Amino acid sequence: MGCGSSFPDRDSRQLGRPNSENGGGQDARNLRVKLVLLGDSGVGKSCIVLRFVRGQFDATSKVTVGASFLSQTIALQDSTTVKFEIWDTAGQERYAALAPLYYRGAAVAVIVYDITSPESFSKAQYWVKELQKHGSPDIVMALVGNKADLQEKREVAVQDGTDYAEKNGMFFIETSAKTADNINELFEEIAKRLPRPSDKKTFWSKERERPPLILSWSLSHLLPTNKAKTFSKRSTTKPPLDQFLSLFNLITVVSFHPPQSSNFISLSSNAAQYSLSAHGIIGGFQFYTVILPFFDYLPAIPSSGFHQLPSSS
């Protein structure tokens, strides 16, 4: 599949945070953030989103399949606008394993439970732990107790929610999608807590806890796609890479034979789809630098670009 072609510019959106490295029209006044909703099935995630985006409430429950995508822009008092790109995920068990697909790169996670269901509260805690382990390190998390209109059926005390959120550095609010209580407040509060472009860490910044990894690769080993997969699998298990998930990864590709000029062109143009930034000859070595916004995207590279290379000189 060659559908990776438009990833680099997409990623600026997916990164979810103002981010001048990728350009992408982000500026301090108009933020664009990726937000993901997680939580047990039936807690009202879709209802919260539909209330926020369309001002509607539909009591007949429609089970979400996979994830729905909606967006909504809000204006803050300081005249900045925030465009939320919302992933409303399905709460069903079978989608749990697929959740990383949706929360990867999210700047905001809204974890929802139903105040009438203690099970959904424990499920919410599961999601918090999952995101602490695998989410972006500086993700903004909100804990939401929904169905606050059902006071008489309440089984999770406000204090339990507050305590848990506080312990985990989250923002807590109780909402009712039915009555629209606190729905806008939830998103406004999230918008206020977003890191601003001035807060951003640059790629080469000294604030970074670890230096970026530079990986080199023999071109002759690049050809089979499964190589790329092995490579990424092995690397992602190394702990430092988790830290780099939301940062650039640098991959240097070194070929041990001078390629023909036509191959050279084909590689650079194809690789350009993946932000090839530099190439040159060092000694007898052809040298390529491919910059990927996310290390995760590595498996998406192989198909069209590298298959066209000669297997050896």
Add this chain to the structure above:
Amino acid sequence: MSEMSSSELDPEPPIRLHLPPLSPSLFDAEPSDLQQPNGSAARHSSDPSSSTSSGYAGERGSSTATTVSQVEEVLHNEIQEITIHDPQPLSHSSWLPGKRHGDEDDASISWRRRKKHFFVLSHSGKPIYSRYGDEHKLAGFSATLQAIISFVENGADHVKLVRAGKHQVVFLVKGPIYLVCICCTEEPYESLRGQLELIHGQIIVILTKSVNRCFEKNPKFDMTPLLGGTDIVFSSLIHSFSWNPATFLHAYTCLPLAYATRQAAGAILQDVADSGVLFAILMCRHKVISLVGAQKASLHPDDMLLLANFVMSSESFRTSEAFSPVCLPRYNALAFLYAYIHFFDDDTYLMLLTTSSDAFYHLKDCRISIETVLLKSNVLSEAQRSLVDGGMRVEDLPPLPYSGSSHLGQHRLTSDSPERLRESDCGIGGAAGLWHFIYRSIYLDQYISSEFSSPINTPKQQKRLYRAYQKLFASMHDKGLGPHKTQFRRDENYVLLCWVTQDFELYAAFDPLADKALAIKTCNRVCQWVKDVENEIFLLGASPFSW
């Protein structure tokens, strides 16, 4: 059995246009009596390919058959004979999706009176799905079904069918998943088995075949949580067994559209497919507007049926664009594909399938460019118009000595045609008492079904006709009796005529009093008509799918 087959046709040349016309001489042995419509009983036991199934079809004698006869009694007590009304709402509009009668269990009289039950259970006897009633309350019943299956399997044998009075119990074992249908609808075994296969396919669409591994790890694995919220998908599929011919024809149908309109949709889908989308499918309800696959990727009609059912029955897809894992069982039952799904309006929707889990934003961009083109070339409004206007109507069947190009609806307003006048006097159907037809193109994997018109205008009559077609289809494809080429069947409801060639299959229903020679002549006219308008009713040039 008022059925007769003939193989005296000359071997057809491979080119469709040179087929010899269907001639009355092929039917010189028509049975004269108007007979009961259902004569399928004999066929199950005469299936030579499966010695085991014949033992279970009701005869006694062999040792296994004895054990099965006990089973029969158990089931006979379990589900009562039913002569009462079918409680299921029949019309499409009044049909309510989702789980119905969830409060019932196998002790409820209403549950026992249901005409057609479907059960899915695990090999350890745990219920997975039941069409009626609450799965958990049916644990005991599931265990009984499991016991029957494993009892026979312990004898190194397989149970396929048990007959108990009017009821048939059809079993299908798919690894650790058992599927059972219990019904008194007199449908042929092959059809019911095909329906169980589709239900299993729908499970694969949702979970992939790798769900089997859960059972390897833990035989007592409970699959119901994994299928949470999908009742509606299964009930919608089961409902389609009684109205959607794709469920037994293994072909898909297209929305009738002007050739240029379909071409415009196909061109933009092709652009998208070239950018790395595996399948791009534009559909209007269960009908295809256009579809395109990446090179060498082929889409099986059953996969399309299951995918369309999954998408149309899940309400959440209509609220906003969505990105969801789906599995196409015939394409690759072990892996998920990722589907971008977007509804342009209530009926028309786009499905873009890819192998890349990261492709959402790319697919979203694809959809935006597709939508622009569809709006510019009026595809969406044409689709809506086609939904309203409908496709082929038997009343519009042009006379045979016919020249010049034909378009759908061309004859609709010409009420001066003598044929038209005569038929409208009677007020029933088309020429020679033609009520309805289905034409299935074998190379294209597509079928066209005529619009329902008087007198087949109630959902109940339509369902009955589909069941009759289904039976006809099963008998024409019965491996035991060999492939038939023609069949003429008359009963008190219809004259059914079926004609199978290398290129197409034609199923036609006539007035029960229709003249045979005239009916045959009419079938030739239908085939000619279909050929004349084929670029409006079929998706042409999509054939790389089929091989």
